Amino acid sequence: MAAALQLQLFLRVAFCALCGEMFFVCRRCERGQRYCGTACRQEARRRKCREYNRKYQDKKKGRLKHALRQEAFVQRQALARALKKVTDHSLEKRLFPGKLVPEQPARVHSMNRCWFCGRPGVVIPLIR
Numbered sequence: 131m132a133a134a135l136q137l138q139l140f141l142r143v144a145f146c147a148l149c150g151e152m153f154f155v156c157r158r159c160e161r162g163q164r165y166c167g168t169a170c171r172q173e174a175r176r177r178k179c180r181e182y183n184r185k186y187q188d189k190k191k192g193r194l195k196h197a198l199r200q201e202a203f204v205q206r207q208a209l210a211r212a213l214k215k216v217t218d219h220s221l222e223k224r225l226f227p228g229k230l231v232p233e234q235p236a237r238v239h240s241m242n243r244c245w246f247c248g249r250p251g252v253v254i255p256l257i258r
């Protein structure tokens with residue numbers, strides 16, 4: 131039904147410019163988001179400031195890029211450690227033996243939601 135289609139919320143697929151995470155943004159929340167959330171947006175802004183300052187301190191672009199990569203690497207390591215803590219289900223396994231605990235929340239593609247308002251919607255293919 132055409133009416134049902136109109137009620138569908140369409141989600142744009144986007145990739146966070148900072149952490150690379152795939153996220154969805156609905157038409158209503160669409161503001162050309164480049165980041166998966168507020169945390170990444172703020173971090174990107176902070177980094178841009180730092181990058182700006184660094185450019186003046188170190189004119190060598192190669193070194194700047196290396197420093198940014200290094201920073202990203204360190205942050206990924208920290209994130210991995212944090213996730214490891216979260217996904218440590220040893221206690222849960224003891225409390226609920228035999229219960230299957232997924233390593234990480236599975237991405238359910240049939241129930242994608244806008245990351246900004248949480249409404250479920252249909253993902254539209256990337257249009258360039």
Ligand SMILES: [Zn+2]
Nearest residue numbers: 146149166170
């Ligand atoms: Zn992000």
Ligand SMILES: [Zn+2]
Nearest residue numbers: 156159244247
């Ligand atoms: Zn939304």
